[in-house]
Amino acid sequence: MKSNILVITGHPDTESFCSALSQAYIEGAKEQPVQVRALHMGELEFEPNLKFGYRQRTELEADLLKAQELIRWADRIVLVYPVWWGMMPAVMKGFFDRILLPGFAFRYKENSMFFDKLLTGKTARLIVTSDTPSWYNRLIYGQAGHRVVKQSILQFCGIKPVRVTDIGPVTHATAENRKKWLEQAKRMGARLA
Incomplete structure (x- = not known):
């Protein structure tokens, strides 16, 4: 059983429905003998722009060092x-x-197009809210946003498997739907799914 769980809320608003989903997942996970920590984008202070790309190092702020x-x-x-x-x-x-920098998340091999994945042994779950129905996202958009996070970011660094749960459409959802999604997030946490 995986014992250390990090829940990262990517919505910048600390009062968002994503925040509520994160909290529900955490509540469920605490039913298991695990340690849970949380990060919320709305509470972190850092410059999100990789100003110089990889040409020049930009020192990491305290919140990003903690995130690493x-x-x-x-x-x-x-x-x-x-x-x-x-x-x-x-x-x-x-x-x-x-934060997912060379030396932390991956390492290029000398004189090679290949690289070492430095975050292997970790797994991930994406809980993604949207106003686009999941069937439409899959058929029309090819789940492009999911693929970027899952394959181009997390799996690139060695994190796998990466499972995805779609929540939505959210904006005009009823209170009953929102309650159902919160219960779903709590169950996922309790199952460590």
């Missing part, structure tokens, strides 16, 4: 975030740009 420590510590990473314009919020993308 928690990612190292975690066996399982749960990301809860909305899809806006087919992708994660900009602050979440900036978070990944800033």
Whole structure:
């Protein structure tokens, strides 16, 4: 059983429905003999722009150093975030740009196009809210936003398997639907799914 769980809320608003889903997952996970930690994009202070790319190092702020420590510590990473314009919020993308650096998340091999994945042994769950029905996202958009987070970011660094749960459409959802989704998140936490 994975014992260290990190729940990262990618929505910048600490009062969002994503925040409530994160809290429900955490409540469920605490029913198991595990340790749970949480990060919320709305509470972190950092420059999300990788200003110089990889040409020049941008020193990590204290919140990003703490995030790296928690990612190292975690066996399982749960990301809860909305899809806006087919992708994660900009602050979440900036978070990944800033912390998943060479030497921490991956390491290029000398004179090679290949690299070492430095975050192997970890698993992930994506809980993704959207106003686009999941069938439409799958058939029309090919789940492009999910693929970026799952394959181009997490699996690139060695995190796998990565499972995805779609929640939505959210904006005009009834109170009953929201309650059902919160219960679903709590059950996932309790099953460590």
